[in-house]
Amino acid sequence: MTTDDRPAKEPWAVSFGLLGVVAGCLVTALVLMALVYTVLSAAPAGELEAAGVEAAPGRLAVLIGGFAAIAILVVGPTLAFGVGWLLRRVRAQSLHVIAFAALGAVVGAVGGFVLGGPTFANLLGGMLGVAAAAGRAALVPFARV
DSSP, X not given: OOTTTSOOOOOOSXXXXXXXXXXXXXXXXXXXXXXXXXXXXXXXTTHHHHTTOXXXXXXXXXXXXXXXXXXXXXXXXHHHHHHHHHTTTOOOHHHHHHHHHHHHHHHHHHHHHHHHOHHHHHHHHHHHHHHHHHHHHTTGGGOBO
């Protein structure tokens, strides 16, 4: 088979550059940090201290968000490529956002279950799902369609 006999490589319907992928990961991490801060700030008075946590919610959110940002920057581009590859023929960006929300929810739930059990899995799954959807939605203007 010569190169002329091979079918033409089909271009992706939606694509991003490396800078776009990194920006999406950073937006995801920032939204997750904001959600962590919201959850910690909503904790009843004395609950964090009763749990042995002496840090302020803002400091805890930055710490947790920082570690989450590192994890998202390490794992996120690979997972984003996988979802993008599965949706390579889909032009509707809303479906991409929904797929990223689902992936974020699954990754968050699995990570939360490993770290803290079923209750933490529900909480982290929801927060990471929303954060991943927001990260993908923020990139809609920068997509090459």
